[in-house]
Amino acid sequence: MFEEIKNASTRIGKYIKHIPLYYSNRISELYEGDIFLKLENLQKTGSFKIRGALNSILKNKDKCSSGVIAASAGNHAQGVAYGAQLLDISAKIVMPVDTPLVKIKSTEFYGAEVILYGENYDEAYKKASEIAEDEKLFFIHPFDNNDVICGQGTIGEEIFSENKKIDQIIVPVGGGGLIAGIGSFVKEISPSTKIIGVQADNVCGMTRFLQGRSFSDNMAAPTLAEGIAVKKPGKRTSEICENVVDEMVTVSENDIARAVLDFIELSKLVVEGAGAVPLAAVYASLADVKNLRTVLVISGGNIDVNLITRIINKGLISTGRFVELTISLRDRPGALAGITGVIAETGANILNIEHFRFDNTLPVGFTRVTFSLETKGLEHIRNVVEILRQHGYDVNVNSQIF
Structure with missing residues (x-):
């Protein structure tokens, strides 16, 4: 090899x-x-996929005269489409239905017909194999x-x-x-x-x-x-x-x-x-x-x-630069100002605040508040949570970061 x-x-x-x-x-x-x-x-x-696709097409020009087909989540598709365009032959690409739009559009840009089929590569591959046999197209496998x-x-x-x-x-x-x-x-x-x-x-x-x-x-x-x-x-x-x-x-x-x-x-x-x-x-x-x-x-x-x-x-x-904290507060004047003051002292930046008053799991007279915070790392988040709890707040961290 x-x-x-x-x-x-x-x-x-x-x-x-x-x-x-x-x-x-x-x-x-x-x-x-x-x-x-x-x-x-x-x-x-x-x-990198253009390398294998091009090598296969250029080495098998005679077999590609009726057109080529491939199954791909996107990158192999563009390589095959580009290679087919170079040789002025038709190309069909079967992609899973959830393939990112940028990969679909890029494949179509090179002149290939895109067929969306299946929930994953394996299902798209099976469909492409059937089309290749039915239409006598040269199948270009993405890896095997x-x-x-x-x-x-x-x-x-x-x-x-x-x-x-x-x-x-x-x-x-x-x-x-x-x-x-x-x-x-x-x-x-x-x-x-x-x-x-x-x-x-x-x-x-x-x-x-x-x-x-x-x-x-x-x-x-x-x-x-x-x-x-x-x-x-x-x-x-x-x-x-x-x-x-x-x-x-x-x-x-x-x-x-x-x-x-x-x-x-x-x-x-x-x-x-x-x-x-x-x-x-x-x-x-x-x-x-x-x-x-x-x-x-x-x-x-x-x-x-x-x-x-x-x-x-x-x-x-995952790096501790953003966190959501949910806290139950008494629904009375000054409660929100009090907790935002504590958060400000920790050095965290409040990006967003959401109130949830109409929740049947809340005690009467309480509101649930979710704070979206910009933080400086996992240790900073720990410090913020610890300080809030020291001030008597019941804090829940809305992510599995620690």
């Missing part, structure tokens, strides 16, 4: 962006290691295909062509095409380089497979990293990963949200949830980077604006 990856690099080279490794001073200083970012969120179509895997593996070649002294590479994992390709190339030229895969806690089929645990096709829950929300890893990718992946870890939704927020705030980068999981793994101390040269593969940046808002809010909550 090593030579096939090199051939893929030559084949797709003139169509893709070659983005140098970005050294992150901030993350490197925080975790006492040399942290490089492979910024595939800045790649054409906003994701050698040509696609080799296209994704060109990332590994680019990393080592620039810096051969890399101790470890941390890679997002869904179906496994990206990590299988990178690992296949890297292990051939640098066996000591550690390959670490990251998945969301809520959807971690490859992790369970490599750990020797059985998993159900129904084992999935909503995740901010919808781009890697593949319940069942590929057969081919699983075989490769058994040989080239050193470790798999999973990260929480809070850690993913924090990573997306920090990319925006600290690195000025827009990164989707799937692309942020390598940084989330570092945050959660699941990957040791101290005194090591580490590459984080930032796989994509196609994120819906509405989702960004929700992720930012979740990130603010």
